Amino acid sequence: MATNDWDMYDYILESKDAVRNIVEHQDEIFGEALDYLEGKNIDRIYIAGSGTSYHSAFAARKLIEDKLGIEVTAVYPMEFVDNTRVFTKNALVVGISHAGRSTSTIKALDRARELGLATIAMTAERDRPLNDHADVTTYIEIGDEFAGPKTKGFIGSIATLDVLGLMLAVRRGAITEEEKGELERKMLATTDNIPAIADAAWAWYRENAEDLKRSRRLVVLGCEGNMGAMLEGTLKIWEAVRYAVAGYELEEFMHGGYHSIDDKTYMLNLGNPGKHFERMLRMRDYFVKERGAHCFVITSEDKGHRDVDFVFPFQNEPYFSSMEYVVPLQVIARKLSLDLGIDCNIASDPDFHKKMGSYTY
Incomplete structure (x- = not known):
């Protein structure tokens, strides 16, 4: 199917398979990030993102916090850059940008690295600028999403954050494999619907x-x-x-x-x-x-x-x-x-992010 044949509604329907893919291929998807975190005494997590990325972080935060037993904060990237004081050197900063181009998320990761914190970039796209501003990259493996307003991107990002959090909780001994498997079954029962x-x-x-x-x-x-x-x-x-x-x-x-x-x-x-x-x-x-x-x-x-x-x-x-x-x-x-006669798959101004500098190219 050609790119312009895809519609926002198609991607809503694909969310089910996207989440199942993340759960079924988690060892491959999260192996590098888990190896990077091995031995690190992480006692605080910041998840920085804008728009859909922030909302997915907000939705995933409670499970990660409850199962890891540490404070997890969803934060706007520039709020992290401008107004957040970090009181621990053992914090992890996850910068999430579906397109991998968010200038503000890049700045948040840069500040985290300046502070000597652990950093993970999370994106759905390969070979994007975001990847160069974190110690390791984890991909949101949901397949293509060409239409404008992200739908499976939101649901897939929640699943990516949640599964990474659960895998880390098992490695830290905070939960058992059985507890993790039961939570994943509940997530799949939700998204299969x-x-x-x-x-x-x-x-x-x-x-x-x-x-x-x-x-x-x-x-x-x-x-x-x-x-x-x-x-x-x-x-x-x-x-x-x-x-x-x-x-x-x-x-x-x-x-x-x-x-x-x-x-x-x-x-x-x-x-x-x-x-x-x-x-x-x-x-x-x-x-x-x-x-x-x-x-x-x-x-x-x-x-x-x-x-x-x-x-x-x-x-x-x-x-x-x-x-x-x-x-x-x-x-x-x-x-x-x-x-209402609006094609929301087409941006109202395709050059907006270039004009505002909100995307890095």
Whole structure:
């Protein structure tokens, strides 16, 4: 298939096989990085990335932190360069850039090396500038992704970070091989569902398309294990439909954001089961009844939902829920952009990164 024949939706469907490939070929993919880390007393990890790379780091952080038993921080590269004071010489800095060209991620890795810290570059592309700015490179082995807004890149990056963290945890004796295998099985059960989620989300979108096409002001809300999905879904829709989309953590939104909600506002609530679900429904009902907002809940819960909600039997594994709940948002991004006459596979300005110097060539 020619490059320009590929569509963002195709890559959503490929996410399942991309994750399975990472798990099945982990010894080959991560061997060099694990050998590099052998004997190093790593007591802190920073994962630096922008956009989708940052969101994947945010989504993967908790599993790595819990299983390694050390602090893991997802950080914007320039925040690491400009404002982060590192208090340990035993920190590891992972710089992640799907395209391998992010100037800010390169600067973060350069600062880490100046501080004498261990560094790993993580990218989906070979022979890119990022590789020259870290001690070792680990590749995000998901195959090609030519379309503009990254979909399997997000899910594949989470899997890459998670599997590396689990392998390192086994080597350090923090978890057993059996514990690692069980977590990998849960991750695969989650991502094997992705094509079914995408198909169901497309059917749901068609039922609600006439209403969604009128949206020009969209808010995405998330909490707990779905914060990564909220951040990435917000970006995907924003990239694709090219009007303002805002994403918030549920409680943070209540501290001011609620003032702006009216009958022209559209809201997507990521309703994963947990201690915040009932609160999210209560807020949804408030905005529908008292503000006239257009509210949709994405959930697996067979209670409290309305006919307009997207209900699917998600796996709801706490460490991996962002990998499944992001899929309906990715589908909305692609299908809504098509209905608005926007080809999100084509950049609005192909030379933007050259003009801004945000990519290194």
